[in-house]
Amino acid sequence: MISERATLIRLIALCLALVPLPVAFGYSETDLATLKETGSCAGCDLSGADLYEMDLFKADLLGADLREADLTAADLTLVDLRGADLRGAVLDETNLSGANLANALLDKGALAGAVFDSERARTGLGFKDLKLGMNVMDLEQYCSIGPVLRKYTYSEAKLGSTLNQVEGTCFDNADMPFTFKFSGGGTTGVLNFLQVGLAPYTEENHRKFIDLLENKYEPARSYSAKDVEAFNMDRSRKNQSLDTLFANGQVTLSVVSRGTGLQLLLSYRTKENGERFLADKGGPAPVDLAHLPPITIDLYKLVGNYSLKGIGARGTSTNHGRIDTAYLEIDAFENELAGELAISGTGMSGRFRIIGIEKISGNRLTVQLEPVEGSIPDGRPLRMSLEFAEDGDNFTGRWTNWFRLQNAKSRRPDDFKGVRSQSFWQTAMSHNRIDMYQAYLRLHPGGIYTAVARSRITELGGTLVAPSAPTVSPDTPATITTAVDPLVGIWVRTGSDIAWTNECWLLVGQTEDGVLIGKAQDSTRKHRGNFSDEGKNIHLQDGYAFGLKEISFERQSKMNYLWSSKANPFKSLTSIDPAMTGRISIQLNEQGPDYLASKGLLCRKRQSQSPARFRRLTIAEALELTLHPDLLKDFPSPFATEGQQVASVPKATAATPATPSAATVTTQTTGAPEDASDANRR
Structure with a gap:
């Protein structure tokens, strides 16, 4: 029989056996020595180690056992602690800035006392x-x-x-x-x-950031004209960019495609990543930042409303029988394109907006479209390719996947044609924006609306580029532009026949050296245009127009002129043919507007009436006219202004080339100073 004393001893021993004893963490002396000597110790046993205030900057402690380690005030900046065991570790005032703690084992709230001060890791870049x-x-x-x-x-x-x-x-x-x-x-x-998305791309923005970066960093490499061509031929390709690299690849200014426009991106990389990026681009190369090849194509020449023929049908002359109308409207701002295709008919109606540019080269453009409402069955955007005429007035186009709209069995691309419904100038007036008037000056240097475009830019708050001083030799006399001759303007003959109106329009412009040039336009319309009707537009090249008669003038006195013409395009069996010479005079009228009296018929006339009277159109009335195409080329502006005539922009010469952003101008030396033909692009 076991004594009571023995039984008590056994119970006490059993209880002691059930009480958990404290675990003793013993780090490896060898591992700790390795850490202190090399600054790293991946997979080491450092449990319970005293690492108080130890500098472990960028140490490799991957998978290390740091249980119960004292890391108080230690610097673990940029330390690799992936998979490390930090349970029970003391992390008070421990700097863990940039430390990689992926898959590390931590007690809940263990980081409450840690700090994340990146001062040591932070760079100046x-x-x-x-x-x-x-x-x-x-x-x-x-x-x-x-x-x-x-x-x-x-x-x-x-x-x-x-x-x-x-x-x-x-x-x-x-x-x-x-x-x-x-x-x-x-x-x-x-x-x-x-990486920072700086701003939409413009030549001005690009140049500004290039200059800023060049002043701070050494250029390393940039793009070529071949790179630009490849970029524009496939803008839809992912991750492509036109890059200018600085600081051995650490700083990059990029141009990338974003939707229907371009974006400027500024990127910063570490030294190692920058060197790798530069190597992937082909390594360092000589850079001429002052003459980087242009990236964009002027989209403004495409702006307009185009009526379409051949939509949904074979050929390009007639739309599908169920389509009543189809038109494509294109707009642009800076280097971003916008547009909408509208089709109206029975069972084939829809509106589609342009969402991206795939390719752009010269006058060729490929865009992506999506429905304004609804969706395409397979979810992929429609593709449309357009090839514009040089003047931008018409194009040939093709849908490459239009059949997806109706799940048609045919996979035949649909070709069509588009024609402007109004001139570029009329489009500019309808938009009434500074950039559109600037585009007119840029695309139509010497156009007859130049003076009006400049005036509109100023009225809308835009700024015109000041003309540079002309270069002349000491023997070259200064050029002086004469004042506006009172004959300059657009005149229309007053009076008409009862049923049909034979309208005679006289347009007079003045060259920079003061020579007067005239064009007479004869047209017949059922009713006379009422210029008081808002939005009235008289088409002088449409319907019953009979060509242009070229006229030269000889001043006899301030208000009297002789005129002559070498050819007569107005011959008719039912009308009195116009004369080849005559006299005109400006008559002052105290009871109303001054008028022009002509002895000798400038145009045809059904009834003899001599002298004929002409009244001058106001600027507002004159701008309502759709002028004959021949008047839009090589004809001085008939739009007179108060004081001096605002001269048209002369064509570029070898000494003064025209560029996309600045046209050549003539400087006036009398009266009000002449404005430049082009304005600062926004």
Whole structure:
């Protein structure tokens, strides 16, 4: 029989056996020595080690056992702690800025006392206050980075993030999207890639940023004319860009395709990534930043409303029987295109907007379209290719996949033609924007509406480029532009026959050396145009127009002129033929507007009436006219202004070439100074 004393001893021993004894963590002396000697120790046993205030900057502690280790005030900036066991570790005042803690084992709330000061990792390379080497906590002072940061804390969600990059809005500027990449993946580690969407591409913006970067960094490489051609021939290809590299690839200014326009991006990379990026581009190469090849094609020449023929049918002359009307409207602002295709009919109606440019080269354009309402059965955008005439007044086009709209069995592309429904000048007036008037000056140097375009730019608050001083030799006399002759303008004959109106239009322009040139236009219409009707537009080249009669003038006195013509395009069996010579005079009228009296018929007349009277159209009335195409070429402007005549822009010469952004002008030396023909592009 076991004594009571023995039984008590056994119970005490059993109880002691059930009480857990404290675990003794014993780090490896060899591993600790390796850490102190090399600054890294991946997979080492450092459990319970005293690492107080130790400098472990950029240490490799991948998979290390750091249980119960004292890391108080230690610097673990940029340390690789992936898969490390940090349970029970003391992390008070421990700097974990940029540390990669992916898949690390941590106690709940273990990072509450840690700090994330990226001062040691931060570089001077970056945009404004954002610098490479920052951690996500630092970035949050300036940016809102993705929805994940608003939902979770750094320790709870970021450590295991697998996102390759994140986006943000910074500095209260939503128009400048930011893209970030961190060294640890997702938002762990420190910032090692920063990209900023600066602004839509324009030549002016591009040049401004090129100059700013060139003053700060050494150029390393840029793009060629061949690169530009390849870029524009396939803008839809992903990840393509036209890059100018600085600082051995660490800083890059890129032009990329975005929808129907172009965007400027500014990127920053670490030294290693920059060198790799530069090598992928072909390595360093000589750079001439002052003469980079132009990237864009002037889209404004395509702006207009075009009526379409051949939609949905064979050939290009007639639309499908169920289509009543079809038109394509194209607009542009800077280097961005906008447009809408509208088809109206029975069972084949729809509206489609342009959402992207695939290819653009010369006068060829390929765009993507999607329905304004509804969707395409297979979800892929429609493709339309257009080839414009040199003057932009018409084009031939083709849908390459229009049959998807109705799931048609036929896979035949649909060809069609488009023709402008109004002139470019009329389109500019209907838009009434500074950039459209600037486009007219750029695309139609010497056009007869030059003076009006300049005036409209000024009225709308635009700025005209000041003309450069002309280069003359000491023996060359200064050119003086004469004042506007009172005959300059557009005149229409007053009076008419009862049923049909034989209208005679006299257009007079003045060259820069003061020579008067005239054109007489004879037209017959059922009723006289009422210029008081809002929106009235008289088409002098349509219907019953009888050509243009060229007229030269000889001044006899201030208000009297002799005129003559060498050819008569107005012969008719039912009318009195016009004369080949005659006299005209400006008559002052105290009871009303002054008028022009002509002895000798400038145009045909059904009844003899001599002298004929003409009244001058106001500028507003004259702008309502759709002028004969021959008047739009090589004819001085008939649009007189108060004071001096605003001369048309002369064609470029070898000494003064015209460029897409600045046209050649003639300087006036008397009266009001002459404005330049082109304005600053926005």
